[in-house]
Amino acid sequence: MGANLDIKSFPxxxxxxxxxxxxxxxxxxxxxxxxxxxxGHWAEKSNSRVEEVSLMMNSEDAQExxxxxxxxxGPLLAxxxxxxxxxxxxxxxxxxxxLHMKIRALAEVAxxxxxxxxxxxxxxxxxxxxxxxxxxxxxxxxxxxxIGRLSHNSCPVCGNLSFLLNASDExxxxxxxxxxxALDEQMETLKKARAAKEANRKxxxxxxxxxxxxxxxxxx
Ligand SMILES: [Zn+2]
Numbered sequence: 001m002g003a004n005l006d007i008k009s010f011p012x013x014x015x016x017x018x019x020x021x022x023x024x025x026x027x028x029x030x031x032x033x034x035x036x037x038x039x040g041h042w043a044e045k046s047n048s049r050v051e052e053v054s055l056m057m058n059s060e061d062a063q064e065x066x067x068x069x070x071x072x073x074g075p076l077l078a079x080x081x082x083x084x085x086x087x088x089x090x091x092x093x094x095x096x097x098x099l100h101m102k103i104r105a106l107a108e109v110a111x112x113x114x115x116x117x118x119x120x121x122x123x124x125x126x127x128x129x130x131x132x133x134x135x136x137x138x139x140x141x142x143x144x145x146x147i148g149r150l151s152h153n154s155c156p157v158c159g160n161l162s163f164l165l166n167a168s169d170e171x172x173x174x175x176x177x178x179x180x181x182a183l184d185e186q187m188e189t190l191k192k193a194r195a196a197k198e199a200n201r202k203x204x205x206x207x208x209x210x211x212x213x214x215x216x217x218x219x220x
Pocket of ligand 1: 138139140141142143155156157158159160
């Protein structure tokens with residue numbers, strides 16, 4: 001046996017008046033769908049309580065709340081439902097996604113140990129192998145290493161990441177990290193803007209403009 005989520009809305013009124021309206025609706029459902037306990041509608045709620053939920057919600061949230069919290073064969077939940085400003089965060093999320101991709105691409109190019117051929121480290125390794133010298137000395141540890149045996153751009157003895165990098169590589173790395181920092185800042189600003197919009201969404205446009213959302217899961 002399943003359950004049907006049956007939700008109805010009623011204009012704003014007192015809890016007592018709402019009780020009367022709900023009784024009418026239960027009678028009407030019993031008339032239409034039968035009195036049995038598994039009609040899938042409010043008929044089965046004839047002996048059950050109505051629980052008032054004192055949370056501010058918009059219509060979507062209220063329906064989701066009822067879907068989550070109402071128990072099958074449990075009481076009807078009644079929620080004061082407000083019209084909230086609609087919030088569009090789609091464009092912000094799209095922009096955030098684009099910035100994230102840009103940061104990733106920059107990080108991959110800049111990454112000295114990256115095995116990606118376009119990374120600055122791999123370009124430096126290829127350049128060293130194509131060069132005339134057979135040996136290269138590490139400025140950090142003084143080791144003299146055979147270039148032909150190198151498999152990555154850092155010093156295999158001390159791990160010096162700048163081992164094969166020239167001034168131009170270092171500058172490129174520096175620029176990439178500056179760009180990443182700037183993009184990170186843009187992302188932070190966008191995230192704050194999105195949070196502010198989302199906070200606004202929880203404030204009703206007009207506190208006096210509300211209606212009841214009432215419902216429960218009904219066995220069927
Ligand atoms: Zn070294």
